[in-house]
Amino acid sequence: MKFETSVIELIKERRSRRSYKPTNFDTALTEKINTLLQSITTGPFGNRILFSLIEKSLARENHKVKLGTYGFISGANYFIAGQVEPGEHANEDYGYLLETIMLHLTALHLGSCWLGGTFSRSDFAGILDGGINMIIPAVTPVGFATDNTPWRERLIRRGAKADSRKEWSALFFNDTFTKPITQDDAGDYAVPLEMVRLAPSASNKQPWRICKTPEAFHFYLKRTPGYGKFGKDVDLQKVDMGIAMSHFELACLELRLKGKWVQSNMGISSTEVDEYCVSWNNLMDL
Numbered sequence: 001m002k003f004e005t006s007v008i009e010l011i012k013e014r015r016s017r018r019s020y021k022p023t024n025f026d027t028a029l030t031e032k033i034n035t036l037l038q039s040i041t042t043g044p045f046g047n048r049i050l051f052s053l054i055e056k057s058l059a060r061e062n063h064k065v066k067l068g069t070y071g072f073i074s075g076a077n078y079f080i081a082g083q084v085e086p087g088e089h090a091n092e093d094y095g096y097l098l099e100t101i102m103l104h105l106t107a108l109h110l111g112s113c114w115l116g117g118t119f120s121r122s123d124f125a126g127i128l129d130g131g132i133n134m135i136i137p138a139v140t141p142v143g144f145a146t147d148n149t150p151w152r153e154r155l156i157r158r159g160a161k162a163d164s165r166k167e168w169s170a171l172f173f174n175d176t177f178t179k180p181i182t183q184d185d186a187g188d189y190a191v192p193l194e195m196v197r198l199a200p201s202a203s204n205k206q207p208w209r210i211c212k213t214p215e216a217f218h219f220y221l222k223r224t225p226g227y228g229k230f231g232k233d234v235d236l237q238k239v240d241m242g243i244a245m246s247h248f249e250l251a252c253l254e255l256r257l258k259g260k261w262v263q264s265n266m267g268i269s270s271t272e273v274d275e276y277c278v279s280w281n282n283l284m285d286l
């Protein structure tokens with residue numbers, strides 16, 4: 001589904017919202033959200049994921065579950081969640097697709113908040129019921145956010161330093177991971193890179209590192225030791241990577257910068273980063 005407003009502006013506008021007005025969606029809005037969920041289903045690595053709009057009161061009535069968020073979310077009557085089969089890049093595709101959905105929700109003036117840790121996986125699994133092997137890397141509440149930010153939410157934001165982001169010099173590099181790239185060196189790609197910098201990430205750890213070579217932007221993970229794994233298959237820092245990919249690609253599309261996701265790490269090796277994920281080849285057409 002196409003964005004009708006600037007996605008670059010939506011990326012700047014989005015922030016995690018944890019407090020909601022108890023307003024129910026009317027039929028038109030429910031249909032709009034369901035159409036959105038049905039149109040954003042296949043990630044850049046080919047995983048197909050169906051996301052569902054879940055109404056809390058129906059979940060309680062029909063499935064006897066509370067959709068617990070350990071007190072992190074208040075007032076939300078709706079959530080969006082999906083399940084994916086574990087496998088290579090399943091977490092990245094989940095991050096890419098749900099972030100794209102969340103930017104569309106921002107365009108509809110709806111609040112959302114990535115939840116990868118503070119939600120009951122078993123409550124949501126009971127509703128989605130895609131099979132015992134499927135994983136739910138994260139979910140989001142969705143609704144009309146309250147007009148002001150209650151102190152409880154302000155404390156959570158302060159705890160995660162949610163309003164700050166790492167400097168360019170810590171995230172983006174030129175040719176090797178020892179040489180930071182300047183906005184001038186990045187040229188037309190300064191905006192897509194800045195959109196990655198503004199992306200949400202689990203506990204705001206910002207694990208993405210990107211190195212530019214003459215033909216591509218190579219995306220690597222710099223892991224936070226011991227962080228973000230739930231069981232053997234859920235990996236929140238890979239979800240973060242998928243979110244970064246969506247911001248980069250959507251910004252390139254808006255700016256009419258051509259490119260394509262490829263696997264080619266060009267043998268960049270460095271002790272500065274931990275894992276290669278994907279490259280955006282900016283000489284190829286999408």
Ligand SMILES: Cc1cc2nc3c(=O)[nH]c(=O)nc-3n(C[C@H](O)[C@H](O)[C@H](O)COP(=O)(O)O)c2cc1C
Nearest residue numbers: 015016114115116117118160162200201202203204
């Ligand atoms: C994959 C992922 C998982 C997250 N999990 C949680 C969570 O469990 N609980 C929570 O309150 N916030 C969670 N967050 C929200 C982050 O804390 C938030 O995105 C970050 O602090 C930046 O703030 P912003 O989204 O307002 O820009 C998560 C974010 C991401 C991307």
